[in-house]
Amino acid sequence: MEIESFRALLTGQGRDLLAELREFTPSEELALATRLRRDHPAELVRAAFEQARLRQRARDKFGADAEAMFFTPDGVEQATRRSVADWRARRFAGLGVARLADLCCGIGGDAIALARAGVAVLAVDRDPLTCAVAEANAAALGLAELVEVRCADVSEVDTTGYDAVFTDPARRTSRGRVFDPEAYSPPLSWAVEAARRTPYGALKVAPGIPHELVPDGAEAEWVSDHGDVKEAVIWFGTGAAAPHRATLLPGDRTLTGGDLPDPEAGPVGRYLYEPDGAVIRAHMVAEVAAQVGGRLIDPMIAYVTSDRLVPTPFAHAFELTDVLPYNVKKLKALLRERKVGTVVIKKRGMSVTPEELRRQLKPSGPNTATVILSRTDHGPLMMLGQPVGAWM
Template sequence: MEIESFRALLTDEGQTLLAELREFKPGQELTLATRLRREHPAELVSAALAQAQLRQRARAKFDEDADAMYFTPNGVEQATRRSVGEWRAQRFAALGVKTLADLCCGIGGDAIALARAGIAVLAVDRDPLTCAVAEANAAALGLAELIEVRCEDVTRTDVTGYDAVFTDPARRTSKGRVFDPEAYSPPLSWAVDAARRTPFGALKVAPGIPHDVVPEGAEAEWISDHGEVKEAGLWFGTTPAEPHRATLLPGGHTLTGGRLPDPLAGPVRRYLYEPDGAVIRAHLVAEVAEQVGGTLIDPMIAYLTSDRLVPTPFAHAYEITDVLPFNVKKLRAILRERKVGTVVIKKRGISMTPEDLRRQLKPSGPETVTVILSRKGDGHLMMLGQPVGA
C-alpha cells in the first residue's frame, strides 16, 4: 500500500467506503469491487477492500478495536495482541511510569495500550506509511493527545527525560524469521542499551530466545494467552527477586523463579500435570513441581506426576486410569472395548503426530478419553485419563 492510497482512506469518501465494507463476507470481493467502482475511484476501492480484509484478520488480536483501526499486512502479523499489550502497560503503570518512548512502534498496538493506562507515549518508527497508520489509530481511538508519532530512525531518538523505553525490534526479513538476536533490527545489544538509558525499560524478543543470551540483571518474562505462548520480554530496572517469570493470560497469573534444581524423575502416579508453555519456556517446571508435590515422568520431558490433585493455573491436570507401553494395536483395542469415539491426544518426546495416530485408531462410540504419549527412558508410554478441574 502506498501512503497516498492510505491517506485517501481517511477522507470522507474513504470513510464511507470502509463503513460499507465493515461486514462484507469472504468471497464477495469481486462483486463488491465491481459495484463500488461504478461510484468511486478504482484505486480507492482497492485500498478500502484491502483495509477491510486486514481489519477482519486483526479482530483475533484487537477484538472490537480492529473495526476502527488501520493496518498494513506486516502490521497485522507482527503487532502485539491487545491482551499482551494491556498486561505490559499495566506493569509499566504499576512501576509509576508516566512517560515512555515506544521505539519501533509499528502500527501502534503497544502505544494504544500504554496510553489507555494513562502513559504519555512517544511512538517512533522509520517507515512513513507505518507512522501514518499509527497516527491514524491514535486518532481513531481517541488517544491522539497521549500519543506523539515521530518518523525517524530509532537509533537517533533522544530518550532523555522519559521514565521508560520500550523497544520491539523487527524479527523478520524478506527471507523470513530471524533467530539470531543480534540480527534483529535494531540488534538486541542496541535495544538492551536503550532500555538501560531510562529508569525502566523493556524490549520484546522471540519466545525461543536462548536463556544464555538474557543480559545480566534483566528479568525475562514469557507470556501465554489462552494456553498459547505469544512472546517473551526482557525487563530492566524492576530489580526482580527471581530472574524468570511466566505470565498466563487472561487472568494475569504470574509465576516467578528460575533458581530451583530440576525435579527428580519417577513412576507415573494418579495425576499428570501438563505445564503451560510459558512455564516451560521460562524453565519454571521445577516451581510447578514444588507446588503439586510432583516428579517428572522423564528427565527431558515436561510432564509432571503426583499422587495429589493440587489446583494451579500453571498446569493442566489429568487423572490417569491406565499406564501402558505405547502400542497402537493395543490402544485401538482398548478404545473399541470402552466405546470411545472422541480421543484427545497429547504427546511429548514421540515423533508420531496426533493426526496420524487418530487415523490409525479409527475411534467410534459415545465416550471420550484423553491419551497422553510420552517418552520414558528408552521407551514410550501411553497414559489414558480425563482432565480434571483447574
C-alpha cells in the first residue's frame, strides 16, 4: 500500500467505505467491489478492501480495537498481541516509568498499550507508511496526546530524559525469519546499549534466543498467552533477584527463578505435569518440580511426575491410568476396550506425529482419553490419563 492510498482511507469517504466493508466475506468481494467502484475511485476501493481484510486478520491479536485501527501486512504479522503489550505496559508503569521511547514502534501496538497505562510515548520508526499508520491508530483510539510519532532512524534518536527505552527489532527480512540476533535490525548489541542508557529498558527478542546471549545483570522474561509462547523480553534496571521469569497470560501469573539444578529423573508416578511453554523456555522446569515434589521422567524431557497432586498454574496435570512401553497395536486395543473415540495426543522426544498416530488408532466410542508419549532412558513410553482441573 502506498502512503497516498492510506491517507485517502482517513478521509470521510475512505472511512465510509471501511464501515461498509466491516463484515464482508470473500464470496461477496467481486460483486461488492464492482458496485462500490461505480461511486468511488478504483484505487480507494482497492485500498479499502485491503484494509478491511487486514482488520479481519487483526481481530485475533487486537480484539475489538481492530475495527478502529489501521494496519499494514507486516504490521499485522509482527505487531505484539494486545494482551502481551498490556502486560508489558503494566510492568513499565509499575516501575514508575512516565516517559518512554518506543524504538521500532511498527503500527503502534505497544505504544497504544503504554499510553493506556498512562505512559507518554515517543514512537519511532523509519518507514513513513508505518509511522502514518501508528499515528492514525493513536488518534483512532483517543491516545494522540500521549503518543508522539517520529519518522527517523532509531540510531539517531536521543533518549536523554526518558525513563525507559523499549526496542522491538525487526527479525524478518524478505527471505524470512532472522535467527542470528546480531542480524536483527537494529542488532541485539545496539539494542542492549540503548536499553542501558535509561533507568529502565526492555528488548523484545525471539523466544528461542540462546540463554548465553542474555546480557549479564539483565532479566529474561518469556511470555505465553493461553498456553502459546508469544515472545521473550530482556529487561534492564528491574533489580530482579532471579535471572529468569515466566509469565502466563491471562491472569498475570509469574514464576521467577532460573538458579535451581536440574531435577533428578525417576519412575513415572500417579500424576504427570506438563509445564507451560514459557516455563520450559525459561529453563524453570526445576521450579515446577520443586512445587509439586516431583522428578523428571527423563533427564532431557520436560515432563515432571509426582505421586502427589499439587495445584500449580505453571503446569497442566494429568492423572495417569496406564504407563506402558510404546506399542501402537497395544494402544489401539486399549482404546477400543475402553470405547475411547476422542484422543488427545501429546508427545516429547519421539518422531511420531499425532495426526499419523490418530489415523493408525482409528478411535471410536463415547469416551475421551489423553495419550502422552515420551522418550525415556528405559525406552519410549505411552501414558494414558485424564487432565486434572484447571488452576489459576
